[in-house]
Amino acid sequence: MLTLGFVFFACSVGFDAVRSDLPEARQIDLAVLDEKPDGSCRVRWADPYQKRVREASYHCDPGRSALLKAPQYSDSRGYGWESGFMLTEGPDRGDLEDLTAEPDFRYSDVFLLLGMPLIGLGLIGGNLRAVPxxxxxxxxxxxxxxxxxxxxxxxxxxxxxxxxxxxxxxxxxxxxxxxxxxxxxxxxxxxxxxxxxxxxxxxxxxxxxxxxxxxxxxxxxxxxxxxxxxxxxxxxxxxxxxxxxxxxxxxxxxxxxxxxxxxxxxxxxxxxxxxxxxxxxxxxxxxxxxxxxxxxxxxxxxxTRPAPSGSSRSASPRRGWRGYPRR
Structure with missing residues (x-):
């Protein structure tokens, strides 16, 4: 069980290592033009690649502080504030990364969830078997x-x-x-x-x-x-x-x-x-x-009296001095 758990854990690490379907992205500031209670919003950001200001639908964090939302946010235009990730490579560079499109569980997550319990059971079971x-x-x-x-x-x-x-x-x-x-x-x-x-x-x-x-x-x-x-x-x-x-x-x-x-x-x-x-x-x-x-x-x-036959014993080679204390 311990070996199988480590195999699943290695598969999880491998999937994470070879996963390259997402391009590089960097975090940018977004101006929230309009926002609904469920987090649906429309944002504006500066696209350095197309050299223009762009607007698009986005999913804002509805649980962020009210001070970052309009009209409490200190923006003279009455907009709110949010942060997002802009793609920096590929044909879609300049677009916002849609985090909601990511699957909740990937292959690496599945293998990790399978491997960790097996590792735990293997360690506990092996130790219990070794106790006797x-x-x-x-x-x-x-x-x-x-x-x-x-x-x-x-x-x-x-x-x-x-x-x-x-x-x-x-x-x-x-x-x-x-x-x-x-x-x-x-x-x-x-x-x-x-x-x-x-x-x-x-x-x-x-x-x-x-x-x-x-x-x-x-x-x-x-x-x-x-x-x-x-x-x-x-x-x-x-x-x-x-x-x-x-x-x-x-x-x-x-x-x-x-x-x-x-x-x-x-x-x-x-x-x-x-x-x-x-x-x-x-x-x-x-x-x-x-x-x-x-x-x-x-x-x-x-x-020097003659010893009975079979009772004599030869002495062993001399050992070195042993420092016993004198009593």
Whole structure:
């Protein structure tokens, strides 16, 4: 309907553009010699083409002000005043344009009257049809869920990377405090990072890995609900899956925020990224190791213990620094 309405509107514009049956005309002053109440009058005007004063019947505007009609009009001859259009080209130039001969409706008017209602109905109908499709748009919720999933995944990856740094140091035994052999600086620094993060870092990392895995599939299903355009393009089944996924994401977000998981994931990532400042981390690790080497040995033994088959996971490539605030 919208397309058909625009076609009719274009036809109306086209007819107006190609319509050239009326010659050019200019407005002139007319002296009204005689006038009847219905507007029928006889007028006089100067014809510059025939170079003479002419008179003819005309249809004056009966509703114009009485001050423009005789005898109130300030004309010493007792005439009234009216304006009209004189043709300036063609064989009839110099004649008055007869406006009453124009048809009330032209082809352009007919097409315009047909096209405008169709355009209105098309716009209203299209918007009403789109309303059910965009009712399930939850842009903010999907973004919040994506940020939570990302923070959980980062916490899990950062912990695995810290553990991998300990295992990749290549030394599984630390020298005792009485030994003269210096401990491996990389190993001590890697262990110091995990000690600073605390035992809760492992729990948070495990929880983050499970939550990220759970939310990954839900975010894929909820992708159409992330915006108006994607929701309009989605099919009925995709919109149904998106609505179900959004419901589950809303429950997960509420539960996670109630438990303070977003803050825990962020803080764990901050604690596990302390080793990026190598010089400062090495100095702090050396000082801490000197004070309690036994604790480092116990932590190393726990981390280098053979893992059950199928439970090891490779760490992802290092991401850039994320500026979480320190709590």
């Amino acid at each position: 499709r965009v009712m399930g748009v939850e842009t903010r919720l999907v973004r919040r869920a994506a940020r939570l999933s990302e923070a959980a995944e980062w916490a899990a990856e950062d912990y695995e990377r810290a553990v991998a740094a300990v295992r990749e140091a290549g030394c599984h035994v630390l020298p005792s405090q009485a030994s003269e052999v210096a401990p491996d600086a990389r190993l001590v620094t890697a262990l110091w990072v995990l000690r600073e993060a605390g035992p809760q870092a492992r729990q948070t990392a495990v929880l983050g890995g499970k939550l990220a895995k759970q939310m990954h599939g839900l975010l894929d299903d909820a992708a159409p609900a992330a915006g108006l355009r994607s929701m309009l393009k989605a099919g009925p089944m995709a919109r149904l899956n998106a609505a179900q996924a959004v419901t589950e994401l809303r429950l997960l977000l509420a539960d996670s925020e109630r438990k303070g998981l977003p803050e825990r994931f962020a803080q764990t990532s901050v604690d596990l990224l302390r080793g990026q400042d190598a010089d400062r981390a090495a100095l702090a690790a050396e000082t801490d190791f000197a004070g309690d080497p036994t604790a480092y040995s116990r932590l190393l033994a726990q981390l």
